[in-house]
Amino acid sequence: MSTSAKTLQELTNRQYKHGFVTDIEADTVPRGLNEDVIRLISAKKNEPEFMLDWRLKAYRHWLTMKEPRWQNVRYPPIDYQDIVYYSAPKPKGQGPKSLEEVDPELLKAFEKLGIPLEEQKRLSGVAVDAVFDSVSVATTFKEKLAKAGVIFSSFSEAVQKHPDLVKKYLGSVVPYSDNFFATLNSAVFSDGSFVYIPKGVRCPMELSTYFRINAENTGQFERTLIVAEEGSYVSYLEGCTAPMRDKNQLHAAVVELVALDNAQIKYSTVQNWYPGDAQGKGGIYNFVTKRGAARGRASKISWTQVETGSAITWKYPSVILQGDDAVGEFHSVALTNNYQQADTGTKMIHIGKNTRSTILSKGISAGHGQNTYRGLVKIQKGATGSRNYTQCDSLLLGNRCGAHTMPYIEVKNTSSQVEHEASTSKIGEDQLFYCTQRGISEEDAVSMIVNGFCREVFKELPMEFAVEAQKLLSVSLEGSIG
């Protein structure tokens, strides 16, 4: 084995560092899915009638749907009756009203993940909503945000306190009937984050949600809804981890974004769900629907994602460019390693005039990883003067992995412009030798080359996240050359 192969093998053997389990008493519903389970979830959350109706409509529709098969990933059939659809850390007493009342075990768990929930320990610029299994356990800086008029709370709390807003926007971007996984989510989702930025407000701090799966045999089905009123701005970050388990776990989330006139939403994700072990055992199945509606004139929605975890990633953060002059962006780094599989990309639907979209996708495959970019650029008839620019780059490490690019382009307006560029490259022996000849170790050289490849995407991330993403990438690099 050459030294390059050895270094990469050593990298392979690094441990997933978020794989611990928190021992905490949980309130769970019986395994399996039926209308009673949905009623039970809704009752546990004390939901108004409209929510239960919506869930049941979704469930009944879901029963008529088939799991999609078009994606370029392979996995054994999922037994939807073998999943626990709700698991919440058991509240002590009435449930926490403030951080002081949150179970110290939970605080410890998040602290261990590097997400201290005590406000004085946080970087002052970021507010956090912490979701543990099916429920939000704490949201920081709520008071400070409330002063600016910003609502940032768990989804459950929003249903109680702001039912009108929820009713108005829930399912307005991703309808309950949208697709198999989104429909399942609509039926059983248990919590998530809710953000509302009023007219003209620039959110005074970064908002973030940290998702943690802890319980065994449970699925996580959270839902995020962000509404940015006219002329407002918000930057939102999302992070996620899960314990190491031999069995696969399902994560099917939905994110809906709504941007009105001149509003801007920047949504960044660093996805680090447990990817499974080096033999491909265990790991999260991540089937996620993320979509933004750039509804207002000159509104802007920008997705940035760094996907390093999960056994399977299936996700296409999209933008519907409805308002004239609306802007949609998608910046993505997806890394697949060992036996990880990713089928990810975006959809840019141009409806308004002079709408513009940019897609920048960087796929990295190592080990036996399979990485597919799948993207749709659709220019509708009325989208006069619209433009899209797409760039898809793939980087291969070793010769057992794969990179696939599947762009779909539909143009129905002759005044629009669509550009697509794609490249595939391999970390070459020549690049490594160039670095080592200058005195840089192979391990550092691989990190440097991969980070360089991703630079254009990383610079879109908020600084704190960018540093985290770079570290994550070098830890996640596995596989071998030759």
Add this chain to the structure above:
Amino acid sequence: MTRSELLLRVKDLHATVGGKEILRGIDLEVGPGEVHAIMGPNGSGKSTFAQVLAGRETFEVTKGEVLYQGQDLLALSPEERAVAGIFMAFQYPVEIPGVGNLYFLRTALNALRKRRGEEELDAMDFLALAKQKMKLVAMDESFTGRSVNEGFSGGEKKRNEIFQMAVLDPRLAILDETDSGLDIDALRTVASGVNSLRSKDRAMIVITHYQRLLEYIVPDRVHVMGNGRIVRSGGRELALELEQKGYAQVEGRREAAR
């Protein structure tokens, strides 16, 4: 010169790639501060020799030994050789997209310094050093913001190699066809950069196909390679002889390397 004073001693070096023998017994001795030119036709093994000295794994050494400062060079990895002071200017410098030229060089310099037990340079000190060395090859500041060799012209790439050499300050520099693809002005710039780096502590092995480069970088010794061996050695006048008579005739008169 006694053996212990030699910087590099190559003895009966054989190397193969994919089972094919490229080097068939090279002997060469280089003392500190000396500049040796290695010339020869395409396919004679010049570049292979350079890369074997730098430690490229593509080539397998099947026989012979290389002593560098008295130690077994072939036992060292490429980065250990760099730490020991060996630098190779690449014939085809490699592009590394997204990695800043100066960031790359600072990482390299600090990796070397760390391994040598020296203090690493901070960004400011490094920038001061880099700016000073950039002048040697007339590189302007726009180089600093670009990715390693990405979008560089042929001449810029070669100047960048010599700039890296100036910053990394090696004991033995191997220049692999640094003149190839350069017009006369670029050649002069690169050669004057190289000349400014000549010193009694730094030896150089200058590999070239043409005598032209040696008008600017005047060697102490000239060696001619043919078929994986050094077939003739001499002073700088040998280069001129080659220019007049061509490789075929010179190779015909085989002489042992000194």
